[in-house]
Amino acid sequence: MKRRRFLQQLTTGLVAGAVASPAIAQSQPTIRWRLACSWPKSLDLLYGTGEAFCKRVSQITDGKFEIQLFAAGELVPALQVMDAVQSGTIECGHTLAAFFFGKNPAYAFDSGVAFGLNARQQNAWQYAGGGMEILREIYKKVGIVQFPCGNVGAQMGGFYRKEINSVEDLKGLKFRIGGLGGVILSKLGVVPQQIAPGEIYPALERGALDAAEWIGPYDDERLGLHKVAKFYYYPGWWEGSAQETLMVNQRAYDPLPQLYKDAIEGAAAEQNVMMIAKYDAKNPEALRRLVAAGVQVRQFPRAILDACYKATFETYDELAAKNEDFKKVYEHWQKFLADSNLWFRVVEANLDNYRFLMSAQR
Amino acid sequence: MKRRRFLQQLTTGLVAGAVASPAIAQSQPTIRWRLACSWPKSLDLLYGTGEAFCKRVSQITDGKFEIQLFAAGELVPALQVMDAVQSGTIECGHTLAAFFFGKNPAYAFDSGVAFGLNARQQNAWQYAGGGMEILREIYKKVGIVQFPCGNVGAQMGGFYRKEINSVEDLKGLKFRIGGLGGVILSKLGVVPQQIAPGEIYPALERGALDAAEWIGPYDDERLGLHKVAKFYYYPGWWEGSAQETLMVNQRAYDPLPQLYKDAIEGAAAEQNVMMIAKYDAKNPEALRRLVAAGVQVRQFPRAILDACYKATFETYDELAAKNEDFKKVYEHWQKFLADSNLWFRVVEANLDNYRFLMSAQR
Numbered sequence: 001m002k003r004r005r006f007l008q009q010l011t012t013g014l015v016a017g018a019v020a021s022p023a024i025a026q027s028q029p030t031i032r033w034r035l036a037c038s039w040p041k042s043l044d045l046l047y048g049t050g051e052a053f054c055k056r057v058s059q060i061t062d063g064k065f066e067i068q069l070f071a072a073g074e075l076v077p078a079l080q081v082m083d084a085v086q087s088g089t090i091e092c093g094h095t096l097a098a099f100f101f102g103k104n105p106a107y108a109f110d111s112g113v114a115f116g117l118n119a120r121q122q123n124a125w126q127y128a129g130g131g132m133e134i135l136r137e138i139y140k141k142v143g144i145v146q147f148p149c150g151n152v153g154a155q156m157g158g159f160y161r162k163e164i165n166s167v168e169d170l171k172g173l174k175f176r177i178g179g180l181g182g183v184i185l186s187k188l189g190v191v192p193q194q195i196a197p198g199e200i201y202p203a204l205e206r207g208a209l210d211a212a213e214w215i216g217p218y219d220d221e222r223l224g225l226h227k228v229a230k231f232y233y234y235p236g237w238w239e240g241s242a243q244e245t246l247m248v249n250q251r252a253y254d255p256l257p258q259l260y261k262d263a264i265e266g267a268a269a270e271q272n273v274m275m276i277a278k279y280d281a282k283n284p285e286a287l288r289r290l291v292a293a294g295v296q297v298r299q300f301p302r303a304i305l306d307a308c309y310k311a312t313f314e315t316y317d318e319l320a321a322k323n324e325d326f327k328k329v330y331e332h333w334q335k336f337l338a339d340s341n342l343w344f345r346v347v348e349a350n351l352d353n354y355r356f357l358m359s360a361q362r
Numbered sequence: 363m364k365r366r367r368f369l370q371q372l373t374t375g376l377v378a379g380a381v382a383s384p385a386i387a388q389s390q391p392t393i394r395w396r397l398a399c400s401w402p403k404s405l406d407l408l409y410g411t412g413e414a415f416c417k418r419v420s421q422i423t424d425g426k427f428e429i430q431l432f433a434a435g436e437l438v439p440a441l442q443v444m445d446a447v448q449s450g451t452i453e454c455g456h457t458l459a460a461f462f463f464g465k466n467p468a469y470a471f472d473s474g475v476a477f478g479l480n481a482r483q484q485n486a487w488q489y490a491g492g493g494m495e496i497l498r499e500i501y502k503k504v505g506i507v508q509f510p511c512g513n514v515g516a517q518m519g520g521f522y523r524k525e526i527n528s529v530e531d532l533k534g535l536k537f538r539i540g541g542l543g544g545v546i547l548s549k550l551g552v553v554p555q556q557i558a559p560g561e562i563y564p565a566l567e568r569g570a571l572d573a574a575e576w577i578g579p580y581d582d583e584r585l586g587l588h589k590v591a592k593f594y595y596y597p598g599w600w601e602g603s604a605q606e607t608l609m610v611n612q613r614a615y616d617p618l619p620q621l622y623k624d625a626i627e628g629a630a631a632e633q634n635v636m637m638i639a640k641y642d643a644k645n646p647e648a649l650r651r652l653v654a655a656g657v658q659v660r661q662f663p664r665a666i667l668d669a670c671y672k673a674t675f676e677t678y679d680e681l682a683a684k685n686e687d688f689k690k691v692y693e694h695w696q697k698f699l700a701d702s703n704l705w706f707r708v709v710e711a712n713l714d715n716y717r718f719l720m721s722a723q724r
Contacts, residue, residue, distance in 0.1 A: 028424075059624040060422045062390075115717055118710065120482060120515070123635060124642035153482070154710045216709070235713035262421040266632050273485060273635040280486035281698075284705035299712070309720055336643075338721060343646035345718035347516045347578070348480065350661070351597035353715065355477050356707035358671055359700060 028257050033067040036085075037094040038078040040198055041071045043219055045282070049150045049244065049275045050094045056267040057260075065260045067092070078196040082247060086142050091252040094149060097245045099194075101179035106138050106325035108180045109333055110146060112241030114312040116333070119151045119276055121340045122241040127269075129336045138325050143250040147268035150244035150275030153283075155236030156220065157300060158213025159204070159229035164300065167307045176200050176212035180315070181238030187311040197223060204228045215242070217286035218279060226295045233298050237308060244275065390619050395429040398447075399456040400440040402560055403433045405581055407644070411512045411606065411637045412456045418629040419622075427622045429454070440558040444609060448504050453614040456511060459607045461556075463541035468500050468687035470542045471695055472508060474603030476674040478695070481513045481638055483702045484603040489631075491698045500687050505612040509630035512606035512637035515645075517598030518582065519662060520575025521566070521591035526662065529669045538562050538574035542677070543600030549673040559585060566590045577604070579648035580641060588657045595660050599670060606637065 035054060039046035047069075054067040070090075072078035081093035082100045097110035109131070112122050125131035126148050139146045158177070164170065171189035175182075182192025195203060203209045205228040212229070213236060214220050226232065246268045253261070291297060320327040397416060401408035409431075416429040432452075434440035443455035444462045459472035471493070474484050487493035488510050501508045520539070526532065533551035537544075544554025557565060565571045567590040574591070575598055576582050588594065608630045615623070653659060682689040 056624065056628050060621060060628060062621055115720070118714055118717075120638065120642055123639040127636055127639035128643035154713050156709060217705075235709050235716075237713055237716075240713050240717065259422060259424055262418065266418050266422060266628055269635055270628050270631040273631055274489055276482065277485040277489035280482055280702065280705075281490035284701040287705060287708070288701075297708070305716055309716075338724070339646040339650075340642065341718050341721040343579075343642075343649060344714065345722065346649070346659070347518060347597050349711070349714055349718055351516050351599055351602050352480055352706065352711055354597075354599075354667055354671075355480075355602065356703050356711055358477070359703040360707065362700070 028061070028064055028259060031065045031256070031260065033065075033091040033252070034070060034075065035067050035092045035094060036070045036072075036075045036081050036090045038072050038081050038096060038099065038196075039094075040073070040078075042222055043197065044222075045152075045218065045275060045278045046094075046150070046244070047071060048278075049271045052274060053094070053149065053246070053267050053271045056270060057263045060263050060267070061260060065263060072196065072198075078198075079194075082144075085144055085247045085249050088249050088251060090249075092246060092248040094244060094246055096242065097146070097247075098179040098239075098242075101183075103142075104138065104325055105180065105319050105323055106135075106329045109329045110135050110148075110245050111179075111243050112151075112239055113180055113316075114184055114238040115240065115309055117241055117337060117340065118344075119153045119241040119243070121337070121344065122151065122243050123148070123272070124340065125333065125336050126243075130332065131336070134329055134332050138329065139247075140250070145248045145250055145253045147246040147248070147265060148243050148272050149246035149268040150271055152215050152219075152239075152242045152244075152279050153276055154216075155213065155239045155242060156216045157233035157236045158211050159220065159225040160211040160231040160233060161204075161207075161229045162210070163231055163298065164233065164304065166301065167304055170304070174208065174210045176203065176209050176214075177238065181213075184238065184308065184312050184315045187315065188307060201225060201228065213238075216279065216283050217290055218282045221286050221290055226290050226293060230294070230296050231298050232290065232295045233300055235300070237300070237305060243272075390423070390426055390621060393427045393618070393622065395427075395453040395614070396432060396437065397429050397454045397456060398432045398434075398437045398443050398452045400434050400443050400458060400461065400558075401456075402435075402440075404584055405559060406584075407514075407580065407637060407640045408456075408512070408606070409433060410640075411633045414636060415456070415511065415608070415629050415633045418632060419625045422625050422629070423622060427625060434558065434560070440560075441556075444506075447506055447609045447611050450611050450613060452611075454608060454610045456606060456608055458540075458604065459508070459609075460541040460601075460604070463545075465504075466500065466687055467542065467681050467685055468497075468691045471691045472497050472510075472607055473541075473605050474513075474601055475542055475678075476546055476600040477602065477671055479603055479699060479702065480706075481515045481603040481605070483699070483706065484513065484605050485510070485634070486702065487695065487698050488605075492694065493698070496691055496694050500691065501609075502612070507610045507612055507615050509608040509610070509627060510605050510634050511608035511630040512633055514577050514581075514604045514606075514641050515638055516578075517575065517601045517604060518578045519595035519598045520573050521582065521587040522573040522593040522595060523566075523569075523591045524572070525593055525660065526595065526666065528663065529666055532666070536570065536572045538565065538571050538576075539600065543575075546600065546670065546674050546677045549677065550669060563587065563590065575600075578641065578645050579652055580644045583648050583652055588652050588655060592656070592658050593660050594652065594657045595662055597662070599662070599667060605634075 037050045050069045076084040081095040084090045085093040097107040173190045178194035399412045412431045438446040443457040446452045447455040459469040540556035
């Protein structure tokens with residue numbers, strides 16, 4: 001199209017807009033919300049996802065729908081974000097559903113569980129496999145509407161003050177780990193402790209913890225864990241995908257104009273892909289820096305993985321026997337997982353493994 | 363928040379909106395655009411991505427910015443979408459940049475190249491590793507602004523009328539494959555042919571082709587390729603990630619209100635994650651159906667992969683020596699690839715491989 005023709009069309013549009021179109025500003029309310037997240041500002045990729053989400057919603061509503069962001073502790077403590085959304089103290093929160101495993105173990109599937117879906121599989125299950133819908137039924141009971149909003153990918157297995165060579169070495173290990181991962185590890189004698197990110201470093205330093213897992217190289221480096229524990233293990237099998245969730249109070253959400261609901265849905269999905277892109281771009285160089293700083297990277301021995309795998313599915317079966325919500329989601333999820341694993345193994349993993357091998361030899 | 367209190371806030375907002383806020387409808391023009399895509403409607407996940415993109419843009423602009431979608435051939439043929447965007451015949455297109463490898467080989471990096479980044483790595487490179495910016499400089503020369511908008515993930519290696527057991531079997535093979543993959547394979551004696559999806563089936567049926575690759579189980583099944591060629595190979599090493607691109611005419615884009623530019627950017631990113639979620643959810647069951655229909659799934663022998671890997675990087679080096687744009691993107695991309703592969707191998711692949719193995723044994 002020639003520039004002149006385009007400008008002509010634009011001008012025609014302008015006139016048509018002023019005359020015939022509904023006036024958005026007159027029909028849409030100015031709304032101010034508050035979003036509390038579970039992250040300190042220093043964890044900039046997690047906190048930054050909330051920032052980018054709020055910015056996008058504001059942009060596409062021309063500033064009519066403004067959501068103000070608060071870091072962990074500014075309005076509510078990190079681990080009370082869900083309670084605050086549920087009670088309506090705040091309209092929405094950005095957090096990890098797995099933190100709230102104690103309220104209802106089914107929430108764990110909204111983050112990703114041990115030996116479960118990887119980040120891509122998690123999106124497939126949530127968006128196109130019925131996962132989001134089945135979780136909505138669970139969240140509805142507590143008056144919350146949820147949206148996937150970020151993922152950090154597969155995690156590292158944490159920093160340890162001593163080497164972990166056998167299942168025996170897990171016994172009595174005071175380990176910072178939350179939710180379902182902690183329950184599973186307690187079967188193997190680990191003493192799990194769920195504490196907020198800001199408190200991990202001092203606890204590890206003074207020996208109140210023997211080990212601590214948080215996320216991966218980029219964030220773990222920011223918490224400074226490598227300064228007080230030398231051994232850095234992989235993989236973080238309890239979180240092959242750690243998806244973050246935007247939780248919205250149902251009573252605040254329902255009366256929103258459709259336009260604003262669409263803005264929330266679109267912006268949350270956009271940030272879902274943006275967060276993991278940032279982690280995937282920044283983790284490699286952070287791992288390199290950690291290794292240069294003297295960190296010893298170690299792989300969990302196969303015997304430990306096997307023991308953990310067994311304990312994991314035993315735990316799922318026990319939870320399913322006790323909790324209807326968990327059972328319902330677990331059955332749906334388990335079928336998806338089996339089919340998806342088969343497919344990913346054939347194509348994605350096959351090609352990736354060959355590429356990674358050849359790449360390391362170049 | 364109590365419902366009453368929220369409604370009160372909403373009402374206050376409404377009043378404030380009517381009085382003090384800028385009237386969006388009066389300041390924003392009504393705009394009508396046309397988007398041509400390279401997909402027939404029958405390839406519903408590809409075509410559906412364009413539909414969902416147009417719908418979201420309309421929704422979040424309250425119907426002020428309407429983009430009308432056209433399937434391949436309705437306005438322009440599948441393989442002329444980029445030309446139509448460049449000339450301004452249409453304002454935007456949804457296509458695979460690799461189709462236009464002949465114009466400039468650097469475009470191939472916007473889709474994903476042989477033994478290159480997987481879908482997650484591609485997003486990391488594009489959004490957070492500088493890839494999108496460096497590609498923007500290339501596209502700018504032809505008056506186009508591009509946005510990643512969909513990905514199908516690692517592909518299958520296509521349907522073959524006979525088994526491929528050695529590098530020798532590739533010689534003289536009339537193979538439907540486009541762009542850079544075809545150039546690489548021609549080094550090994552393959553006769554590559556780039557033809558639009560609708561023409562693949564008849565060509566394979568009448569023997570004008572010995573083999574054809576398109577995407578993966580879900581789409582290949584729709585093209586009916588398994589009815590005329592029995593052997594289905596993996597992995598499709600020439601496209602470990604096939605990212606689709608939204609191409610926008612720069613002269614149409616530049617004068618857009620910022621609000622509409624933001625809507626395009628956000629909706630394209632949203633569809634980027636949505637498309638691959640759908641493929642990842644639907645490919646497993648499609649592969650199952652194909653196998654039930656008698657398709658023989660085969661893995662490319664290691665010797666073939668090794669020959670292809672060698673030919674691939676030789677081709678890149680040759681292209682970099684001849685083409686400045688290719689060289690510039692290649693150097694940037696290659697550094698990212700090496701770092702990213704190392705990281706993905708340590709954590710993601712390590713955990714995935716263990717999970718997939720155990721999952722297959724359950």
